[in-house]
Amino acid sequence: MNKKVKNASVALEGVTHKMTLMLGGFGLCGIPENAISELVNKEIGGLTCISNNAGVDDFGLGLLLKKHQIKKMIASYVGENNEFERQMLSGELEVDLIPQGTLAELCRAAQSGFPAIFTPAGYGTEIAEGKEVREFDGKMYVLEHAFKADFSFVKAWKGDSAGNLIFKGTAKNFNFNMCGAANITVAEVEELVPLGELHPNEIHVPGIFVQRIFQGTDYEKRIEQRMTRKKE
């Protein structure tokens, strides 16, 4: 089955104002750089974005924030972005902070056909306020509902026209869980290889979870905290 589209512009066809989008990545690691640039180009606004983080001031989702394209952000940690903080404190931006493991599992639930999950994370805290709680084997759990999103944008290392994906290193993160978790999953890859080149043993995400795939360009792959040691 051929899922290949020409470029980011075609891949984003059907994305409109006020949609709910999932975007993969952890910090700036494995973010769908091309899709984010194209959302900026197309000036699509009023978005609800589900992503672990919100980028930095001048990269990642920070680019959408700067243009005021995000209405609501659902994330677990947003500490690296001053503009984010400013918009949140001024009330321009709605923010729903949820525990990282819950965020991952609510993507997985959406991907897997579960309407909700019970998690111990956040029990007894303000996160659980107004939510159903239940005891299982003497421990308390909070009911959290699976995400519902229109588009999911993920970035992989390699992929083929069938939509099969392979990730590199810790760039698998939320990208893996967001595949198939929205109505339409768009994957961008560093290397789009001919069908048959990826060995079935190596594939992380089977193509069934991906509707559109394109060869990304000009990856910056910025490092947030460059740490090194000296050779002795």
Place this chain on the structure above:
Amino acid sequence: MLNKTSVAKRIAQEIKNGFYVNLGIGIPTLVANYIREDIEVEFQSENGVLGMGPFPFEGEEDADIINAGKQTITAMPGASFFDSALSFSMIRGKHVDLTILGAMEVAENGDIANWKIPGKMVKGMGGAMDLVASAENIIVAMMHTNKAGESKLLKKCSLPLTGVGCVKKIVTNLAFLEIVEGGFKLVERAPGVSVETIRKATEGNLIITGEVPEMKI
């Protein structure tokens, strides 16, 4: 009194052979430097790596290999990479043996607050709520008092909670304490620190039974 490095060294003594350990940001990260050489330990970072190694050599940084603090790292022989849901399966499923993290406040019943100062710092909880809600074995690494000199070991947390009744052990610059029925049990004193100093710096109920030995670093 202990400095941050010594707090990390004392916590490192709690790590046993065969442990899978999740380290938080700050003092906990330093613990990795002081593990005994005769034991095997693997570090898990919740963004998706088990078997995390030291920082890369200059020029060998890889944007695709980072830890939860977004720092470039390396992978040890035998390491693995995985997705975020599987990472928290390791944590929620109690496969990770020990979690070491920082805190702004700990209460005498084991409640912990470390993610939010209303109106001031709202960065998000990241993986902290999942970690404290699930881990069987949690050690908190922190200073005994805050910058204003107020105790961080309280009867009741004043900041929004991260988790309830979950902390088991605390290592501060002044003492090693365990949470027991009724309060903070003073297990060891930092070198040169008196029981009286610790008592004054602890707002929550401090339980002292017999002679309190001095820590060996």
